[in-house]
Amino acid sequence: MIPTLAGRVQTRVFVLATVGAVLTALLALVLPVSFADAYLVLLAAAVVGLGWEVLYHLLMQFRWDKDWPTLFGLLTGVPEGLLLWVLLDLGLVPGVEGPLTWWAFAVMFAAVWLGQWLFVNGPMRVLFVRWRLRGGRVV
Known part of the structure; x- marks a missing residue:
């Protein structure tokens, strides 16, 4: 599968x-x-x-297969x-009120990303x- 830009965006929003x-x-x-935070x-x-x-x-347009390897x-x-x-x-992120420690953010971001x-x-x-x-489109 070669994902389209619309497919990548839809997949990202759906999975998040x-x-x-x-x-x-x-x-x-x-x-x-x-x-809330x-x-x-x-x-x-x-x-x-x-x-x-x-x-x-845009970067993928320079690759011959127009896709990232899975590890990338x-x-x-x-x-x-x-x-x-x-x-x-x-x-610069509006609405986040409480103090967010770097380690809590790192754990949360890494767990959700993985x-x-x-x-x-x-x-x-x-x-x-x-x-x-x-092409990765959900709808």
Whole structure:
């Protein structure tokens, strides 16, 4: 499957809204972060991620197969997480009120990122067979 930009965006939003929302709720129970702040960080990750999708799509145009190797898809979480942390640290994410420690953010971001990556590369390929055939589009 060669994902289209629309497919990548739809997949990201769908997986963050399902798998990401469940993992965020579970992590908010054990981490020193309020549910409101946890979901605002998840929303900020979705918004920042949409910008990254455009950048990744442009970069993929230079690859002969127009797609990332699977490991690159996992490692793209590093620059996304760093950018999101900088935005949070500078207070540029509106609505986040409580103090968010770097380690709580790192645990939350890494767990949600890994969870969504595992879901997209495992169960989603089985549960949504047409997703693979339609360039990653969910709808």
